[in-house]
Amino acid sequence: MKVGVVTFPGSNCDYDAYALVRHVMNEDVEFLWHKSTDLQNCDLIILPGGFSYGDYLRSGAIARFSPIMEAVIKFANSGGLVLGICNGFQMLTECGLLPGALIRNDSIRFRAHDVYLKVEETSSAFTNAYAAEAVIKMPIAHGDGNYYSIGEELRQLEDDGRVIFRYCDDEGKLTKESNPNGSVNNIAGIVNMERNVLGMMPHPERAGEKILGSVDGLKVFESVRAALSTLSTAGKV
Amino acid sequence: MSGSLKKATVYVKLKDGVLDPEGKTIQKALSQMGYSEFLSVRTGRFFELEIEANGSDMDSRIDEICSKLLANPVIENYRVEKQ
Numbered sequence: 001m002k003v004g005v006v007t008f009p010g011s012n013c014d015y016d017a018y019a020l021v022r023h024v025m026n027e028d029v030e031f032l033w034h035k036s037t038d039l040q041n042c043d044l045i046i047l048p049g050g051f052s053y054g055d056y057l058r059s060g061a062i063a064r065f066s067p068i069m070e071a072v073i074k075f076a077n078s079g080g081l082v083l084g085i086c087n088g089f090q091m092l093t094e095c096g097l098l099p100g101a102l103i104r105n106d107s108i109r110f111r112a113h114d115v116y117l118k119v120e121e122t123s124s125a126f127t128n129a130y131a132a133e134a135v136i137k138m139p140i141a142h143g144d145g146n147y148y149s150i151g152e153e154l155r156q157l158e159d160d161g162r163v164i165f166r167y168c169d170d171e172g173k174l175t176k177e178s179n180p181n182g183s184v185n186n187i188a189g190i191v192n193m194e195r196n197v198l199g200m201m202p203h204p205e206r207a208g209e210k211i212l213g214s215v216d217g218l219k220v221f222e223s224v225r226a227a228l229s230t231l232s233t234a235g236k237v
Numbered sequence: 238m239s240g241s242l243k244k245a246t247v248y249v250k251l252k253d254g255v256l257d258p259e260g261k262t263i264q265k266a267l268s269q270m271g272y273s274e275f276l277s278v279r280t281g282r283f284f285e286l287e288i289e290a291n292g293s294d295m296d297s298r299i300d301e302i303c304s305k306l307l308a309n310p311v312i313e314n315y316r317v318e319k320q
Contacts, residue, residue: 101311
C-alpha cells in the first residue's frame with residue numbers, strides 16, 4: 001500500500017498521518033505538496049486535519065482550489081480511495097465530493113477531546129476491519145464540525161447506509177450529550193455514493209498507538225490495506 | 238483599451254433555517270443588556286470588490302465567483318449590489 005498525505009499551508013495533522021502509516025503500519029507513504037498535481041501512484045490519498053489557509057472564508061474553502069485538488073477529484077471520480085479527516089472532510093464537502101456542509105459547532109466552542117463513535121457500516125473500504133456496531137474511541141479537535149444536510153439529500157445518505165460513524169456514548173447510545181457539535185443525526189463520518197471517499201471529523205490517525213490513548217483508529221487504515229489487497233488479487237488495481 | 242473600474246459588494250448570509258450559533262449568542266447578549274426587543278440576530282459577511290470591467294459578462298462573472306467561492310450554496314445565500 002502506498003499512501004499520499006497532502007500538505008496544505010496550515011495542515012497540522014499531516015505528520016500524524018504520515019507517522020502512523022510509516023512507523024505503525026510499515027507501509028509506504030509520501031507527502032504530496034498542495035501545489036503539485038502528481039499523486040505519485042498512491043493507492044490512498046489523505047486530506048489531513050489542520051487549518052488550511054487559516055480557515056479563511058470557510059474551513060476548507062480555499063484549499064479546495066489548490067492545484068492538487070483537481071487531481072484528487074479526478075482520482076476519486078475514477079474510484080481511487082480518498083480519506084478526508086477533519087479539515088480534509090471540510091474540503092471534501094466544499095468541493096462537492098461529499099454532500100452537505102460542516103458549519104460552526106452549535107456550542108460555538110472549539111472542541112478538543114476524545115469521543116465515542118459507533119461504527120454504523122463495516123462494508124466500506126475504510127471500516128471492513130471493525131466489528132459490526134463497534135463502539136470506538138478517538139479524538140476530535142474542531143470548531144466547525146457540525147454536519148449539516150437536510151431533506152432528500154439527508155434521507156438518501158441514511159437510506160443508502162452512507163453514514164459510517166456516529167457520535168455516541170461509551171455504551172453506543174446515540175445521545176444528544178454525546179454529540180459534540182450539533183451534527184444532524186449525530187453524524188461523524190460519511191462516504192460518497194460509490195463508497196470510495198470517506199470524510200470524518202474525528203481523528204483516526206491520532207488514535208493508532210497505545211501511548212496516544214487509543215488504538216481504535218488504526219483499523220481505518222488496516223481496512224484500507226485489506227480492501228486494496230482484495231482489489232489487487234482481483235486484478236482491479 | 239483598458240476597462241473601466243467598477244465596484245460591487247457581495248453580501249453572504251446563512252440560509253434561513255441553517256443554525257447561526259454566533260447570531261444566537263449575540264442575541265442572548267443583547268437581551269441580557271436590556272435590548273430584549275431584538276428577537277433574532279443573523280450574522281453574515283460582505284465582500285467589497287473592485288472590478289476591471291472589460292466586457293459585458295461582468296454580471297455572470299460575479300455570479301460565478303459567488304457560487305464557486307464567496308458563498309457555499311449548500312448553506313448560504315448571496316446578494317450582489319453594484320455601485
